[in-house]
Amino acid sequence: MTVQETARSGEKKSILGKIRESSRLQGLTLISPTMLYLSLFMIIPLLLVIILSFLARGPYGNVVYRFNFDNYIRLIDSLYLKILWYSLLTAALTTVITILLGYPLAYYIARVSANQRSILLFLILVPFWTNFIIRIYAWIMILRSEGLLNTFLLNIGVIKVPLEIMYTPTAVLIGMVYEFLPFMVLPLFASLEKIEMNQLEAAADLGAKPWRAFMRITLPLSLPGMIAGSILVFIPAMGMFVVPDLMGGAKTILVGNLIRNQFLTARDWPFGAAASMLLLLLTLVFTLVYTRRAGFGEEYLV
Amino acid sequence: MAEFAVELRDVVKKFPNPGGGEVRAVDHVTLRIGHGEFFSLLGPSGCGKTTSLRMIAGFEWPTEGEVCIDGEAMGRTPPFLRPVNTVFQSYALFQHMTIFQNVAFGLEMEKASKDEINRRVGAALEMVQLTGMDKRKPKQLSGGQQQRIALARALVKRPAVLLLDEPLGALDLKLRKEMQLELKALQHQVGITFIYVTHDQEEALTMSNRIAVMDKGKALQIGKPVEIYERPNCRFVADFIGEANFLTGKIKEVDKDNVTVALNNLDFELVGIPIGTLVAGQSVAVSIRPEKIRLAERPVQGIGGTSEAKNYFPARVITSAYIGSDTRVIVDFGPGVNLKVWEQNKISTLDPRAHYTQGQELWIYILPENALVMPEG
Numbered sequence: 001m002t003v004q005e006t007a008r009s010g011e012k013k014s015i016l017g018k019i020r021e022s023s024r025l026q027g028l029t030l031i032s033p034t035m036l037y038l039s040l041f042m043i044i045p046l047l048l049v050i051i052l053s054f055l056a057r058g059p060y061g062n063v064v065y066r067f068n069f070d071n072y073i074r075l076i077d078s079l080y081l082k083i084l085w086y087s088l089l090t091a092a093l094t095t096v097i098t099i100l101l102g103y104p105l106a107y108y109i110a111r112v113s114a115n116q117r118s119i120l121l122f123l124i125l126v127p128f129w130t131n132f133i134i135r136i137y138a139w140i141m142i143l144r145s146e147g148l149l150n151t152f153l154l155n156i157g158v159i160k161v162p163l164e165i166m167y168t169p170t171a172v173l174i175g176m177v178y179e180f181l182p183f184m185v186l187p188l189f190a191s192l193e194k195i196e197m198n199q200l201e202a203a204a205d206l207g208a209k210p211w212r213a214f215m216r217i218t219l220p221l222s223l224p225g226m227i228a229g230s231i232l233v234f235i236p237a238m239g240m241f242v243v244p245d246l247m248g249g250a251k252t253i254l255v256g257n258l259i260r261n262q263f264l265t266a267r268d269w270p271f272g273a274a275a276s277m278l279l280l281l282l283t284l285v286f287t288l289v290y291t292r293r294a295g296f297g298e299e300y301l302v
Numbered sequence: 303m304a305e306f307a308v309e310l311r312d313v314v315k316k317f318p319n320p321g322g323g324e325v326r327a328v329d330h331v332t333l334r335i336g337h338g339e340f341f342s343l344l345g346p347s348g349c350g351k352t353t354s355l356r357m358i359a360g361f362e363w364p365t366e367g368e369v370c371i372d373g374e375a376m377g378r379t380p381p382f383l384r385p386v387n388t389v390f391q392s393y394a395l396f397q398h399m400t401i402f403q404n405v406a407f408g409l410e411m412e413k414a415s416k417d418e419i420n421r422r423v424g425a426a427l428e429m430v431q432l433t434g435m436d437k438r439k440p441k442q443l444s445g446g447q448q449q450r451i452a453l454a455r456a457l458v459k460r461p462a463v464l465l466l467d468e469p470l471g472a473l474d475l476k477l478r479k480e481m482q483l484e485l486k487a488l489q490h491q492v493g494i495t496f497i498y499v500t501h502d503q504e505e506a507l508t509m510s511n512r513i514a515v516m517d518k519g520k521a522l523q524i525g526k527p528v529e530i531y532e533r534p535n536c537r538f539v540a541d542f543i544g545e546a547n548f549l550t551g552k553i554k555e556v557d558k559d560n561v562t563v564a565l566n567n568l569d570f571e572l573v574g575i576p577i578g579t580l581v582a583g584q585s586v587a588v589s590i591r592p593e594k595i596r597l598a599e600r601p602v603q604g605i606g607g608t609s610e611a612k613n614y615f616p617a618r619v620i621t622s623a624y625i626g627s628d629t630r631v632i633v634d635f636g637p638g639v640n641l642k643v644w645e646q647n648k649i650s651t652l653d654p655r656a657h658y659t660q661g662q663e664l665w666i667y668i669l670p671e672n673a674l675v676m677p678e679g
Contacts, residue, residue: 198392207459
C-alpha cells in the first residue's frame, strides 16, 4: 500500500498503518495468539487454584467460600513434608541418572557420521509413538516377580529367589529415568554437536590429555544443554504421578499423587490446591536457585 | 640438538574416499627444515600443505614414511606429547574462557606454578601488544587481536617449532600486511622454527627463508624465495608464483648454456636457458615474466651484453593500461600469441607520446636468462 493510499483510507486502515511502522506493535501482534491462549488456559486457571487454596472443604466435598489459611497449616505436617522431600529426592535422582546415562549417548550421537546421526535421533523419538501408559505396562511386564528379567536371571542361575523390584522406589526411579531420558539427550546432543573439533585439537595441541580436554573444554561447552535438559527433566519429574501410581504401589507416594488423590479421591479441592501451590513454589525456587548458580547457559553459547 | 628441527621422510598420507577407494593427500614428501628457519608450505587448496602440517602437529599420522621432530621419530605420538604448538586457521580460541585463561591453558597443562603462569602469560600478552585485555572473552576482540591471542597462546609454551595454518587468512589486506612484518619480526625475536602454511604466494615470498611449493600432494620445488621466483623448476611453479607468459615450441639446438627453441606457429627462434636436461627435438614450454620483457622503438645492438640482435621480435600493442607505478601492455606477437609486458613508469611525464597506444608497432626484447625453457606439461 502506498503512502497516498494509507492517507486516503479510514480509521481501520490506519491501525494497520501504525503496525507497519512500529516494530513494537508488530511484536505484540505476533505474540497475541499465544498470549490469549496462555491467559485463557494457564493464567486464569492458576488464579482459580490460588483462590481455591484459601477456601475450605464442605461436608460433602463441596467448596465453602470462607477465606482461611488452614490448608497451608495442614501441609506443615511431617507426613506431607516427607512426601515433599521424597518427591524432591526422586526428581533430583532422576535428573542425575538421566545426565549420567544421557551424556555418553548424546556424545556418541554428536560424533558419528550425519547418516548414522539421523537414524539414532530417530530411534530416540520412536518410543513417543506409543502411549506412555502402555510403555509403563511393558516395564511392569519386565520387572514384576515372574517377569522377563526375573525369569531370565533365575534361568541362568544368577539368582535363586525373584528380585522384588516392582512396587519399590527403585521401580519408580527406573520408570522415571526411562520416561525422561530423551528430554536430557536431545538438548545435550544439541550443545555437544556445536562444539567444533578444532577446540579439542587446540586443547590437545597445548598439552591437554583427552580427559583434561574433556573436563576443560567439552564439559563446560555442553553445560547449556545439560542445564536445559535438567530443567526439562526436573520440573515434570516433580509433578509426576502416573509412574509412582503404576510402578510404586501404595508405599510410594509423591506430591503428584497427593494432589491427584485430594482432587479425585478425597474430594478436598482446597487442600489439593494448597499442595499444588506448594509444589509450584518449590519447583520455582529450585529452578531459580539452579539457574542463578549455573545460568540458563546462554553465556556459554557461542 | 639434531641437524633438523623437523624432517618429513618420504611421507605419504592416504584418506579413504567417501565414494570408495582412497585419496593421496600427501604423496612421498620429503622436507628438511632447519632450526630457526621460517619455512612456508605454499600451494593451492587441496595440495596437501595443511595435511602435512597436521602430521607434524600429530592430528594425523602418516600412512607411510616418518615425521621427525628434533631428530626424534614421532610415530604415533599424540599431539599433547609433541614439542610443537599450532596457530589454527580459525584461531580455535576457547570461547568460554577469558583471554588470560586461554593463554594460561597450555601452562596449566604443564602444571606450572601460579606465579610462573602469571609471569609468562603477562610476558606473552606484552609480546603481542595486548596487555590489559586479559579479562575479556575472545568474542569481544577484533579479528586481528584474536589472531595475536592465538599466537600468544601457542608461543607461551616455548615450543621447539611453531606451526601456523593460514593464520592471516581471515584478516583484511592492510592488517595482513602489517601482521606479516610483525610475525617475521617476532620469529626473529624468539628464534623459534616457524612452519607456515599459506596459499598466498606474496605472503610466502615476503616472510620465508625457504618455501616448498606443493601441488596434488607433491612438493614440486623447495628453495629460497628468489630461487622459486627466478628459477621455477616446472611449469606449475612458474605459473603459480607470480605472473608468467608461456610460449610452446621444440628444441632446435642445445649448446653449453643456452638452448634455441623454434616456437610453435611462429617464425621465430628464441634463445633461453634450460631448466633441467633438454635434448634437441623435445617439446618445451618457455616461461617469461612480464616485467622482464623490454619494449623498444627499434632493435638496439649490444643491449644486455649480446653482440647480435638475438631475441628481438616485432610486435604490436593490443591494449595498454596505465596503473600508476606500472604500465601493463599486451602485445600481439604473432597469430594468436599475446604477451603480457609490465613496464615500470620510471619517468614522470604527462606527454602522451611517452605512453603506448593501441596498434602501435614496436619491438620486444627478451634477455636469454629471462626465458626459462622447461619440459612441457
